[in-house]
Amino acid sequence: MRVKSKIDCWFNILIWLIVFIMLVNIIVVPQSEKVTAYAVGIPMILFVFWIYFGTYYEFRDEYLYCRSGPFSEKIAYENIRSIKLSRNMLSSMALSIDRIEIKQHGKGYITGTTFISPLNREEFMKELISRCKKLE
Numbered sequence: 607m608r609v610k611s612k613i614d615c616w617f618n619i620l621i622w623l624i625v626f627i628m629l630v631n632i633i634v635v636p637q638s639e640k641v642t643a644y645a646v647g648i649p650m651i652l653f654v655f656w657i658y659f660g661t662y663y664e665f666r667d668e669y670l671y672c673r674s675g676p677f678s679e680k681i682a683y684e685n686i687r688s689i690k691l692s693r694n695m696l697s698s699m700a701l702s703i704d705r706i707e708i709k710q711h712g713k714g715y716i717t718g719t720t721f722i723s724p725l726n727r728e729e730f731m732k733e734l735i736s737r738c739k740k741l742e
Contacts, residue, residue, distance in 0.1 A: 621658050660675045665733065699720060
């Protein structure tokens with residue numbers, strides 16, 4: 607089951623503002639710098655859209671698959687130590703402040719904590735808890 611990420615209004619505004627600014631920069635640069643503007647601007651816009659449209663979470667047989675653009679993580683259900691609702695703003699695979707914090711066994715805080723923001727986080731969290739056998 608694939609679940610899209612919830613996207614906050616402020617994040618929507620930020621993404622579209624970045625894209626708008628990049629497009630304006632590409633258009634208004636002097637003719638002599640157009641090649642550089644295209645070479646930098648177009649990949650940056652594509653990267654931002656990849657994250658914006660390509661962030662989702664998927665329940666698979668043995669693990670939770672999290673994808674945010676080019677970044678992905680497989681979190682084995684048996685390695686999940688704790689799951690809780692969070693509003694932490696640390697960088698992660700979440701496009702909303704309404705998040706679920708997932709901590710894994712045998713890893714430190716930085717490498718073992720993942721924040722995700724599924725559309726219906728309470729329902730998603732119940733499903734995830736039902737799949738995890740080693741919760742503390």
